[in-house]
Amino acid sequence: MSIALDNTPAGPTYEVSPRTLGLACASAFAVATVVLTLFVLPAERGIDITGLGAKLGLTQMRSGEADATPDTTPVATTAPSPTSSSSQAAITVEPQSQQSISKATPMRSDEMTVVLKPHSGLEVKAEMKTGDHLIFHWDANGPLKMDMHGEKPNDGERFTRYWMQSDLTTAQGSFTAPFDGHHGWFWRNRGESDVTLKIRTSGFYEKLYIPK
CATH class of the missing domain: 2.60.120.380 (Jelly Rolls)
Known part of the structure; x- marks a missing residue:
């Protein structure tokens, strides 16, 4: 018994031209740029070039994150040390209050x-x-x-x-x-x-x- 193999393609084949591929890539890049500009940058970076991010409330998401971050900046309670070459101790400023400010x-x-x-x-x-x-x-x-x-x-x-x-x-x-x-x-x-x-x-x- 002999078996004949049919190598005929099951369906039609298409050939994509370089011009079509280039247009598709350009379109995808343009869409990504629009999404980045209108939505991602306002929400993630607070950069709202068109103003649409503020209207959609995207920039508030960014500011909310900043407001939730605790302020760990130290409060200075001591004046800087003198810059002279002699060794002098730092000047300590006592807390100020009505008792220390008011004078009789x-x-x-x-x-x-x-x-x-x-x-x-x-x-x-x-x-x-x-x-x-x-x-x-x-x-x-x-x-x-x-x-x-x-x-x-x-x-x-x-x-x-x-x-x-x-x-x-x-x-x-x-x-x-x-x-x-x-x-x-x-x-x-x-x-x-x-x-x-x-x-x-x-x-x-x-x-x-x-x-x-």
Whole structure:
């Protein structure tokens, strides 16, 4: 017995031309671009070029995700360390409240000009209560040694030093009294010529004076 094989195709065959294939690819790319622009970018990235995403509520989906993310940014409670070459501890700022902000001492401003003879010293003090605050600025036309310190009443020769530096012609800052007493500066002219010193203060303190 012999079996004859029929190799005739079961159905018609089609040949796709390169032009047709190119048009199909271009159409698919165009559709994908439209979908990406109108729907995917507004929902996933919040990029809404046409404005349709906002109308369809797609951009709200993105913002909702952002709102749900907890804010873990640390809150700074300490001022940056000084940038000078000397090793200084970081400045700690205490929490502020009505008790630390409100002042009972009347606000005032003072200005004083004095002349320091060669190799002489001069002291200027402010009478302050605990928590009183003053801002100061001084200028001199020659270098001076400055010693900023405070003294408690009836405490003998004891004092608390805050800042000492040589060869200064100007300085400024703000100061809060850590205790009741007299707080201020001692300047010494170590040169051979007169030095004129001008100091300006403003804040909450009883008076600015030159001790006798």
